[in-house]
Amino acid sequence: MAGWVMALPAAAQAGPAPAVLDTVQVQAARVRAVDDFDLPASMTVIDVDEAGNGRGALVSEAMNGVPGLLARERQNLAQDTQLSIRGFGARSTFGVRGVRLLADGVPASMPDGQGQLSHFNLLGAERIDVLRGPFSALYGNSSGGVVQLWSGDGQPGDPWRLRATWGSDASSSLGLQLRGQVAAMHYNVAASHYRTDGWREHGAARRESLNARLGFDLAPGQRLDLLFNVLDAPHAQDPLGLTREQVRADPRQATAVAAQYGTRKSVRQAQAGVVYTLDRERRTWRLMAYAGQRTVEQFLAIPPAAQASPLHAGGVIDLEGGYGGVDARWAWHGELAGKPLELVLGANADRQRQHRSGYENFVGDALGVKGRLRRDQRDRVGNADQFAQAWWRFAPRWSLLAGARHSRVRFESDDHYVTANNPDDSGRRDYAATTPVAGLVFRAGDDLRLYASAGRGFETPTLNELGYRADGGAGLALDLSPAASRNHELGAKWRTRAGARLDLALFRADTDDELAVASNRGGRSSYRNIGATRRQGVELGWLQPVGETGQLQLAWTWLQATVREGYLTCTGLPAPCTEPRNPVAAGTALPGVPRQQLFARWHWQPGPWQPAIETVAAAATSASDLGDARAPGYGLLNLEAARQWPTARGPLRLFARVDNLLDRHYIGSVIVNDGNRRYYEPGPERGWTLGLQWQWTR
Template identity: 45%
Template sequence: MPRHPTFTLRPLHAALCILLAGPAGAQTLPDVVVSANRQEQQSFDAPASIHAVGQDAIEAAGPRVNLSESLNRVPGITVLNRQNYAQDLQLSIRGSGARSPFGIRGARLIVDGIPATMPDGQGQASTISLPSAQRIEVLRGPLAQLYGNSAGGVVQVFTADGPERPELRMSVDAGPDGLSRYGLQAAGQSGAVNYVVDVSDFQTDGWRENSAAERQHLNAKLRWDASEQTRVTVVANVFDQPVSGDPVGLTRGQMEDDPRQAVANATLYHAGKDVAQRQLGLVLDHRLGADASVMARVYAGQRDLDNRLSIPLFVQTAPTASGGVVRLDRQYSGVGLRYSRRLPAGDGQVLFSLGLDHERMGEHRQGYINNLGVQGDLKRDEQDSVHSTGVYAQADWAINEDWSALAGLRANRVAFRVKDAFITGDNPDDSGTASFSATNPVLGITRHLSADTNLYANIGRGFETPTFTELAYRADGSGPNLGLGSASSTHAELGLKTRLTEQQRLDVALFNIASRNEIVVASSSGGRTVYANAGRTRRSGVEVTHSAQWTPEWRSLLALSTLKAQFAEAFTSSGGAVVAAGNRIPGILDRTLFAELAWQPRAWAGFTGALELVHRGSMVVNDLNEDRTDAVTLFNLRLGWQQTVGAWTLRETLRVDNLTDRAYVGSVIVNDGNKRYFEPAPGRQWGLGLTATYRF
């Protein structure tokens, strides 16, 4: 793979100075309502690093299939598209979760108040319906710890409300390699009932060999305003992914020879995944008076999965091996309750919240021989369950006009249980239990320097248990790795939010995260990953966001992140090699930059255009730092047109990503035992979209 010049931050300083000295006289930038502390407030006043991506940005970013399309404009979060729908996206917040070879770890996902992260800490981004999303919020920093286990950060997605005037929306997206997405949405208001029902169908042949995928999605939200004090929201989500091939990672030599190929075993064993999930949730919001409210939620769901791994047959047939086909039949549910009350305190007031979260998950895990894509003999059979309970209290104190403070405490307990039903003379009883507990405090203070400038500091403790997937395999022997421990961390953050003018806003955050007993990848091969605990790690960095509306026609956005993630002490890897203190933690980008210049000319009503710059630093591929990806700078172009014809609104979009056709690595598989670390990204890509909306 060709190497490219290294990006430095010197040009950024000059560019930032130019931006901050820009002209005034444009329209005022709107503030965004967010929920950093579980209560809605303006993002400028939230004492935390939190950014929201709105509906317009989500729609302009692509076909609305993956979070990676739109979240590159948020600092502190990295969402990498593996070009592999069998393994989902690689999502990490301030480096937390980067170890994951599939699924989401180290971050909490919440959709319309319902967790999309399981009680063990593993989430799935693929089940999120982006065509019906109104906004996506990303919370980083100590306040995220109040959301519980594995909350290195929080990603919340909010489905749009139906408009007062009912409408029917049809959408079509097309792209290279057979990509297509068809959508239909009905939304509106009828008396006290607000509704949104969205269905979509997505298909792709895949950019790489053996990476074709199909998805069908239904997302529905029904909100009933029972009275002025009571609101009931019902959320239903159905997700079906009957096809998703897994091309597996490539060695550097394979990638340089042909980045679109799949390794031989991926096609030989028909590596891939079939997934189906159904979920129903209910959220009740009730005001008890002018100063008190209660929120209650309950949800339940089922997830079925068949996963064919590319493990050689001779490895699968070993007496203690688990086979090459994983079948999961999972049921999960949860309840939540929060009471909030506002009380006078001195010259100000305190918003006090007390809450309880309880979640459970049970799954039937089976393993079978993968006989060249055909399911063979049973090799594993167990019943797994996990229960998670969290109790939290939080107080937000508006002391006076100059100061405000926040204090919170959350107590968590997560308990795992495995009941083995596959016991033979060569395969012992692997039943067992493991439990983890932690009490995590959060403290913060905000100095309101003026109506346009806030300075805040937060500190908090968090913890992260292993997920059932991370407990699934031991380095030697059969059964789960119940000896794997949880990690603990201390998060500190200093931030500044300032409105430079009515048309410009600047957010800056400095953070440091110190972790103990870090969960790391011990080995990964053929879709089977084994985990272990390392020692101490540290992560520190800077995040800068600047947004400006220069004139009614021109606006810009800049989001910069730097991240230094290292092992703070040496440890011995599973292969016997010593990982030195100071080595970079693999899978983590050391810097990212998103810059956008958008144009909406008055003379061309309905037209918008934008040029995007996306810079990504390097990632190391393993704990020993034996190889790394190259830094890369990409340019994207997007154009949009909108027309109104009677009751119809038509919108057309054109995107060209990676305009200069750069070759680069999309993501890496950390510590892969076969050195197949690399998941290449495509070159120049185009995308077309058409949306037609009829208002009744």
């Protein structure tokens, strides 16, 4: 989490017209004197409008129009959304790493940097904040960017909402939101159910989610918020990736071993948090605490022969454990040398405890069932951070935002599966870093701001990346170093009273000790530090009213992500690879990162109807470190329409959406460095969604 707050106008977003936002709290005590237009950072505020025309079940639906952000739905709910910001996090083959995730201020990223989006509940959400660039580093470990979801605050007279959708591939969703205020209690409770047979074979899944935010006005300037979230996603089938030949033959097929081993994943999570805020004339105190429990069971397609080694951890992953943390911060508003000053100081600590078990995925000749125990260890990760941030308008046309964060992360593992042929794998490793950031803003005119910012960031290995040594020996990969980055950004922001907005940013991030795959064998990957990489590019976001009823949105990203120092890798043939032998030349593109992305949307309301047309395009994407496999670029066209009727109790709304209207064949996402060269996850053909929503007042 970060020791600073800010808000910026939405440069572009998927969905209806954005609300005009004042200064909004991103994280920490509110910086009351700072207008959102006067901060040296790139951020998009996505208004999660109640009039959205999608399924409303997956958070990626709301993030198509954010410059610099890549959110790819994999047509595979056993694996989370592929999420990267300016190329950070693109190498992740499961979950989200390299990008910091939070929901209502509660971390959705664990202390080791691994995060999940699956419990983000769109039905109860009011907005999503996406932060890019140097100031992301103020959120600590693995903050190449930040994504935060905020639930709405119930107010008197808020309507309740019932929403249902039906669509292609037997997909359906049902959601209920109760929102309002009773006496001193503000409430927002959202429950949703989603299920699908999947566009690909062996892709069925369902997901139930409950999110609740209860706010209590204790006294003038005092507020208590209680936060609850529950997720249940049982037996989500995993169709696995496909080779290029399999995609050509039938893009809807699942890999044969997916059905043979019954590849699937079950996730259950429950968490609660409490936030106390005390706001006085010049000072604000904020205290947050949270705790949760998460279980994961995943069946992999690892053949019994690969598990013959006494060091193998098996083909079934079983994780169970708790997590929690506290965050305290203080903000002060005053003057320095007669000029406005904002100061924020704070500290936080987070803990993650995990019981990791591994089992064989066979019993005798029966495959896809839990067999003998092959791994039993207790992992602990914790961090303790301190941070400070100051904003100072030291001249009428100039302002400075600066801050620093010190982070210390400790990994500990106790091995309880020790045999004559499997020695003790216990170990411990500490990481620490200080990440300073600073930015200047020049007020070039009433409608124009120019800014420059710079900072440092760092990213530790995750528990999964520390799990295996590259040399195949027992124990953790304690020789891995954290990746360290240097980030720079130049930007301009322009907006008019008529509602037009333009955001332009040029950025560069140089990273040392980047983490990459060292070896793939026996169904497991090990990692090592490879040296220097660079991510640089341009982002453009434009929002333009068209007449009195229309709006045009545009988001474009050009990103060059390359290796700066050559190295040897295990990616490629022969497989399995036991030691790096394939050279990766300097200048090779980093995998998982398209060179260009484009999103454009025209939305208008010529009466009771609300039609919209949008296009989404991406350039070719490399799938391996060697650059010898890649998914071709694509462009898709989507259509929407909605009609609303008034009723005695509230509006009734019917909506429809057609995705991939031209029925294009394309690769929706890639599995970076897959050891079997099954890199490709095809995107769906033409699909439709039909929905109904009723809002009623009481």
